[in-house]
Amino acid sequence: MCACRCGIKVHLKDGEIRYIEGNPDHPTNKGVLCGKGSAGIMKQHSPAKLTKPLLRVGERGKGEFKEIEWDEAMQIATERLANIRETDPRKLAFFTGRDQSQALTGWWATQFGTPNHAAHGGFCSVNMAAAGLYSIGGSFWEFGEPDWELSRYFVMFGVAEDHDSNPIKAGLSTLKANGAKFVSVNPIRTGYSAIADEWVGIRPGTDGLFIFALIQQLLKADKIDFSYLARYTNAGWLVKDNPGQADDGLFARDEDGNPFCWDGTSKTFTNAMAAGSQPTLVGEYELADGTSVVPAFDLMARRYLDDAYTPEAVTETIGIDPGTIRRIASELAEVAFEQEITLDIPWTDWAGREQIQMTGRPVSFHAMRGISAHSNGFHTCRALHVLQMILGTIDVPGGFRYKPPFPKAIPPHQLPAGKPGQVKPNSTLGGPPLGFPTGPEDLLLEEDGTPVRIDKAYSWEAPISAHGIMHMVIHNAWKADPYPIGTLFMFMANMSWNSSMNSSGTMEMLTDRDPESGEYKIPFIIYSDAFFS
Known part of the structure; x- marks a missing residue:
């Protein structure tokens, strides 16, 4: 029903569902259940619920179907899919919606051998997931959450009430009971914003500029x-x-590939990954070959200190006055550095150094689709993670806490499969169709540079599309760009939502015919869902 994955208890009477309640022993919702979860009984008894496969008997879009048996449905599907797999697996475009079974559907696509698989996340939260995984080895929502118990200042960016709903409600209740300040940055003052201590009404799509100014x-x-x-x-x-050279902007490394830092204690170039190194974060230095090098922090600071990001420069665009920007930045700093938390808990850090205490910055953030689903979403999400980093609030008491198995390596080691040599008839793909490119050599391109995938994910048009680009599938298949397909297989996918919110245009593309042949431009559609909708 949604992506929260709350635990429920379902009560039966005479074999029929009569009542649904939250499971108090479930770690996600601890018994809390929203209206949608409680109304699950309506889903179970919906008159639109399918009990048998349907075969279209009229024109597309007319809604004319007949019930058939499963054996016939399986025969129709397997015969068509077998022919595609035997000839050109790319001709199958298999895309899934918000069904939360991407592990299964991704595995299925890999076994079939098609690179054309993606999921709902490419339309919704891919900027958030990719920015987080490329920056801090995780992200918000499924990757971690605020330390609700110890946080003293919480800022929420663009989160709708259907995202992680019950855990957030419980967390906000804890925050407010503990006297923490809750700031909601959102264009509208409904839902979570209605109970915030401060609502910051921002212009949609400009959250990144606000974060730049705070930094x-x-x-x-x-x-x-x-x-x-x-x-x-x-x-x-x-x-x-x-400048002007191929290695401009790359990390300086030693002969073994280890990154260099300038050690402030020894005053020498040192392996930055060595446990005892003391990196200097500002300054300009010169390698033995005369190449000038600068710490990454120094370069970042120069960019953010540009006059384009002063409160006065951004105020007209974002709709927040300069005084508010300065005050919130000051409040973040005051809580992070003047109200730090110290826990007497021994632990061992990444370098094997034993620590006797944990120091926390009790400032936390949460964000979701509101800042992610924009053309600038990746950079906005990256900026928010930079803000977390410079305040020292990641995986510390009072800040953002990872959930196992995160954090992952940065970036994750999984590369997208589907290079020309990997897509072969009657063969598995040789790897998952979704992944995380680390350079141009990891992109999925034909010899002439055109995209391998129907959605153009992992091409020069969309190189870091970690979830694929589901909302482009129907359009590209209809346009035969970059090539025509044979079958569109949509699994639990809302056609309107996952097609750029363009219901009428999507219907036209699905029903459009080639004027010369009279055949549908998208030749065959298999749609798997639980409801007739």
């Missing part, structure tokens, strides 16, 4: 957790400042 104010006030950055990030890694 600038923290940099100017020197309210940065330099120790955290040096220990747990690549802020001290040296970047080549070599």
Whole structure:
């Protein structure tokens, strides 16, 4: 019914569902259940619920179907899919919606051998997931959550009430009971924003500029957790400042490939990954070959300190006055650095160093589709993670806490499969169709540079499309761009929602015929769902 995955208890009477309640022993919702979950009984008894497969008998779009038996449905589907697999697996476009079974559907696509698989996330949260996984090895929602018990200042960006609903409700209740401040940054003052201590009404799609301005104010006030950055990030890694050369902007490395830093204690170039290194975060240095190098933090700070990101420069665009921007930045700094938490809990850090205490910055953030589903969503989400990093609030008491198995390696090791040599008749794909490119060599391109995939994911048009680009599938299949397909297989996918919110245009593409042949431009459609809708 939704993506929260709340535990429920279903009560039966005479074999029929009579009542649904939350499961108090479930770790996600701990017994809390929203109206949608409670109304699950209506879903079970819906007159639109399918009991048998349907075969279209009229024109597409007329809604004319007849019931058939499963054996006939399986025969129709398997004969057509077998022919595609034997000839050109790319001719199958298999895309799934918000069904939360991407592990299964991705595995199925891999076994079939088609690179043309993606899921709902490419339309909704891919910018959030990709930005987080490429920046901090995780992200919000499924990857981790605020430390509801210890956080003292919480900022929420663009979260609708259907995203992680019950856990967030419980968390906000805990925050408010503990006296923490809750700031909601959202264009509308409904849902969570209605109970916030402060609502910041921002213009849609401009959250990134607001975050840029906050970061600038923290940099100017020197309210940065330099120790955290040096220990747990690549802020001290040296970047080549070599304009016009192929290596400009790349990390400087030693002969073994280890990144260099300038050690502030030894005053030498040192392996930045060595446990005892003391990276300097600012300055300009010169390698033995004369190449100028600068710490990554220094380059980042220069960018954010640009006058384009002053509160006065961004106020007209984002709709927030400069005084509010400065005050919120000041409040973040005050809570993070003047109200730090110290827990007497021994632990061992990534380098094997034993610590006797944990220090926390009790500032936390949460965000979701509201900042992700924009053309600038990736950079906005990245900026929010930079804000977390410079405040030192990631995986610390009072801040953002990962959920196992996160954090992952940055970026994750999984590469998208589907290069020309990997797509062969009657063969598996040789790897998952979704992944995380690390360079141009990982893109899925034909010899002439055109996209391998029907949605053009992992091409030069969309190189970091970690979930694929589901909302482009129907359009590209209809246009035969970059090539025509044989079958469109949609699994639990809302055609309107997952097609750029263009219901009428989507219907026209699905029903359009070739004027010369008279055949449908999308030759065959298999649609798997639980309801006739």
